[in-house]
Amino acid sequence: MRTITDDNGYYSINLEDSKNHVLITNSYNTVSAVRDIPDGEQDYRLDIQLSYKSLSLPEVDITGAQPQSYNSDIAFSATRMEIPVLEIPGSVGIVTRKLIEDQQATTMTEVVRNLGGVKGGASGEAGNINEVFSSRGFSMTNSRNYFRNGVRYLKFSNDALSSIERIEILKGPASVLYGAVEPGGIINFITKPTLYTPRYGASIRYGSYDYKQAAIDLTGPINTKKTIRYRLNAMYEDADKFRKPQNSKRYDITPTIDIDLGRKTTLNLDADIFRDKRTHDPGVLHINNEIIDHGFKTFLGEPWAYGKFTNTSFGYELKHRFNKDWTFRSSARQYFTHEDRLYFQMKTPQKDSTITRRLAHWDAKINYLNLIEEISGNFTTGFIKHKAIAGVEFGRLTNRRKVKGNMYTPINYVNPVYSEKPTDFEMEQSTDLYITQNTGAIYLQDQLSFTDQLKLLIGARADWVNDKQDNYIKETKSDEKNFAISPRVGAVYMPIPSLSLYLSYSQSFVPQSGQTKDGKAFDPIRSKQWEAGIKKSFFNDRLTSSLAFYKLSKTNLPTTDPEDEEFKILIGEQTSKGIELAVSGEITPSWSVAFNYAYTHAEVTETNDKNYPVGTKLANISPSQLNLWTSYLVRGGVVKGLSFGGGWYYQGKSYGNMAQTIELDSYHIFDCFVAYKRSFYKISANLKNVFNQEYYTGSQGNNLLFPGTARTLMVMLAVNF
Structure with missing residues (x-):
């Protein structure tokens, strides 16, 4: 009705x-x-x-109920405007809160399985201390490709999900809205909003390997007129690991206050206090393309080696609606980040069943300030309707980084014996840097609707990036200035309201340091993408599907100068081509599904490097990836509120390095869950990796692989009032 x-x-x-x-x-x-x-x-x-939609609000304000869908009809990350997904000329992936809760996901690596063509896992040298991701064949770097409510976010840890409402990814080059980013795409964390009606929630989780987590979620108005509203999310987690002896502890506190300064003006104030400390795991040893005996569970680090990450940030967002068509947004955010790691660099396996290793200490203190001023609105010129956004952005980052280390006692990789933490171990300083980066940008984007069926999205952004570095060990200084203009254009044709066909072209850039033999500074690394696709919604927009074809290339990569091997020239190119299929939403009001499949062909397409010639496959990129998750909710009868389901994740074979000396086998992961929800409580149990598959998410160098998670049981009790 x-x-x-x-x-x-x-x-x-x-x-x-x-x-x-x-x-x-x-x-x-x-x-x-x-x-x-x-x-x-x-x-x-x-x-x-x-509430008016903005980057910091979800697609649905739910009071007295839990999120109901795996589908979202709005994705702010794609255009920074309220444009329906069907009208966006590009690929957008969304993981809603409902899907995160049904899967009981506790890490981003679990979440990104729901985003076709995106892969997560442990980082290289940092191991399990940090999660890293790739999209469409290219890595997403920690300092560029992540955003929180549309503001650049420096991701150096295993992030908590307790305050996240949903996660969006805009695939492909995204510099037109987000500046210098790697070409695979950007991931945007959308946090939970304040609500006008009080809601109080708490949950506890317990799982395998002594996993424990407690969380609260409180929201509602502070005054009777509801012009001041708050939300408080807090989480604490303590867990051991199946690769003993390891432990991790983390907490996250995110207070938010919304203040209506008038009928048309709202001020948002929020903060995030996060800490993560875990035992450093260097990975699984791999010799002559074989895993060592019992390697999946054999820990080759030391119980006292660690990675500790602390981050405190706070900011504001001021929104003012001039009228129903025009809105102004001003925001600022300050990050204070400390990355402290005492870790092992694994070196060379020996004939006596030991491996040499280096103990190192990494200490980096990073401060980052971001300012955005933008205006968006609707207007008409003749018969053409416009949805436009224009803005300026400023950023300043400082990074004081020190690294020191020395060779440490080898460890036996067959029967490891762990040592006591040394108290007088001498380390030699290898890195002592002070890095500053100042950025400025201006951007403009417009969606032109010629008819209800034909729409054109055009945009461009100009970026100025100034990187300075003081190297106190080498006693050198560098000052690199980069400028880039990033265009974007896309057309959408909608023969009927539930069907759209699109074609788009976009570019990105990443500054790079260095110079040619002639002393000319390196140009930025450039990326460009052509994409075509079709999107269709079904069942009154409850279920959406998309099929995308793309070709993405990354150029200006440095390769050896054939006239002088001590220098580089910018002729390198890597290309990724692929197909992505996604379906998400509700087949019936009770039956939900999230499905994606991605085929990715990523290789070197231009180089003079004899070690990695044209045709070399890019490392840790699987040609095939598939994920299916489905659930069913019983809405009546004696078991009303019961839900159950599960999922299947498949990752195809890949090479663990560019030399193609490490082969990573394909793997299948099966999960299942059952839950029971009544008016104010919910009990759920998830069994992850049901068949205890041993698998590896990636590799480092020629000898180390990063293991996936063994079979895990997770039980949760949540209450909401």
């Missing part, structure tokens, strides 16, 4: 039966609201206050 409001926003619905009902209020430029109407009520009245 449907109805629309009158000019004053009032409406009524006559319900002829006595069943429970769910009222969904939709508006194009506001957050949808979901409210329960209990049975047996007569003349039931609801006062619903809708």
Whole structure:
């Protein structure tokens, strides 16, 4: 049953039966609201206050209910504007809170399996201390490709998910809106918003290997007029690992306050206090293309080696609506980050079943300030309708980094014996840097609607990047200045409202240091992508699907100068081509599904490097990746509130290095879950990696592989009032 409001926003619905009902209020430029109407009520009245959509709000404001869908019809990361997914000329992946909760995902590596063509795992030298990701064949670097509510986020750790409402990825080059980024795409963490109706939640989790987690989620108005609202998310986690003896501890506290300064102006204040400390795991030893005996569970580090990451950030966002068409947004965010690692660099396996290793200490203190001022709105020129956004962005980053180390006692990789933490171990300073980066940008984007069926998205961004570095060991200084203009254009044709066809072209850049033999500074690494696709929604937009074809190339890569091997020339090129298929949402109101498949062909396409000639496959990139997750919710009867389901994740074979001397086998992971939810509580149990598959997410160098997680049981009890 449907109805629309009158000019004053009032409406009524006559319900002829006595069943429970769910009222969904939709508006194009506001957050949808979901409210329960209990049975047996007569003349039931609801006062619903809708919030305007922004980068920091979810697609649905739910009070008295949990998130209901794996599907989202709006993806702010793609355009920074309220444009439906079907009208976006590009690939956008979204993982909703509902999907995160059903899977009981506790790491980003688990989450990104739901984003076709995206792969997660441990980092190289840092091992399990940090998660890294790749998309469409290219790595996503820690300092460039991650954002939090549209603001650049320096990702150097295993992030907590307790305050996350959903996760979005814009695939392919994204410099037009986000500046210097690697070409695979950007990942945007959208945090939970404040709500107008009080809601109080808490959860506890317990799992295999003594996993323990407790979390709270509190939100609601502070004053009677509801012009001041808050949200507080807090989480603490303590866990051992299947590769004993290892442990990790982390906590995350994220307070948020929204203040309505008037009917058209809202100020958001928020902070994030995060700490993660875990035992450093250098990985699994791999010799002559074979895993050492019992290597999957054999820990070759030391129990006292660690990675500790602390991050404190705070910021504001001020939004002012001039009228129904035009909005101004101002934001600023300050990060204080400390990366402290005492870790092992594994060196050379020996004939006596030992491996040499170097103990190192990494200490980096990073401060980052980001400022964004932008205006967006709707206007018409003749018969053409416009949705435009224009903005300026400034950033300043400082990084004081020191690294020292020395060779340490070898460890036996057959029967490792761990040592006591040394108290007087001398280390030699190998790195002592002070890095500053100042950035400035101006950008403009416009969606032109010639008709309801034909739309054109055009945009461009100009970036200025100034990188300075003081090297206190070599007693040298560098000052690199880069400038780049990044265009984007895309066309969408919608023959019917539920079907769209699109074609797009976009570019990205990444500054690089160094100079040619003639003393000319290196130009930025450039990336360009052509993409074509089709999107279709079904069942009144409950289920959406997309099919994309792309060709993505990365040029200006440095290779050896044939006239002088001590220098480089910029003729290198790597290319990724692929197909991606995704389906997500509800087949029926009870049956939900999230499916994706990606085929990726990534290789070297131009070089003069004899070690990695043209045709060399890129490292840690599997040609085939598939993920299917489905769940069913019982909505009536004696087991009303029961849900169950599971998933299958497949990763094809890949090479662990560019030399192609390490082969990573394909693997399958099966998960399942069952949950029971009543009015104020929910109990769920998830079994991950049901068949205890031994698998590896990536590799480092010629001898180390990073293991995936063994079979894990996770049980959760959550209460909501």
